[in-house]
Amino acid sequence: MANIKKTPGINAASMADIAFIILIFFLMVTTMGSEFGMIRQLPPWTDTESEEQINERNVFVVNVNQHNQLQVKGQLTDISALREMTKDFFDLSKFGDNDPEKVQEELPLLGLTWINRTAVVSLQNDRGTSYRLYMQVQNELTAAIRELRDEFTMQRWGTLYEDSTAEQQDVVGRVIFPIAISEAEPREFGGR
Numbered sequence: 001m002a003n004i005k006k007t008p009g010i011n012a013a014s015m016a017d018i019a020f021i022i023l024i025f026f027l028m029v030t031t032m033g034s035e036f037g038m039i040r041q042l043p044p045w046t047d048t049e050s051e052e053q054i055n056e057r058n059v060f061v062v063n064v065n066q067h068n069q070l071q072v073k074g075q076l077t078d079i080s081a082l083r084e085m086t087k088d089f090f091d092l093s094k095f096g097d098n099d100p101e102k103v104q105e106e107l108p109l110l111g112l113t114w115i116n117r118t119a120v121v122s123l124q125n126d127r128g129t130s131y132r133l134y135m136q137v138q139n140e141l142t143a144a145i146r147e148l149r150d151e152f153t154m155q156r157w158g159t160l161y162e163d164s165t166a167e168q169q170d171v172v173g174r175v176i177f178p179i180a181i182s183e184a185e186p187r188e189f190g191g192r
Helices: 015-029 079-089 131-157 166-176
Strands: 061-065 068-070 075-077 104-108 110-114 120-125 182-184
Touching: 015 061, 061 079, 061 131, 068 079, 075 079, 079 131, 104 166, 110 166, 131 166, 131 182
Parallel strands: 061 120, 120 182
Antiparallel strands: 061 068, 068 075, 104 110
């Protein structure tokens, strides 16, 4: 009989381990593309039964319908006017009957200061609202708050909000001008 040479076999027992290690390596070193979004800090949870009724004058109502029409306090409005209207709503120097209620509080770094403790923006979108307009409305509302913060810190300390100290940012961003936007679940305002 002839001597038949056998080809040596490849030991594949550890191939699964090697593939797993390579997979883990690529998962660790691969960077994922970051999506842009909104940075929001959620308000602290409260018991709904203990919530007090919010006075209508303390709510800045913003609605966007399925036709991408913006309605502010019941009036059709252009998106370009939203920022100034929001700043006007949160203005601490206005004390009219239709303006948000203000209280005086003793605050660190500021002393006795008027604040809008209960003023809030109520945003309601229709299910048919375009994402683009939704983001524009969000941007205008937050830009108004940023501008109010800048104006306040510039008036008090001669610096922009972003350039002020952490303690100054805390009192202005948390107490004076927090981002107080209440967003309700989208619904249908009109027929389709």
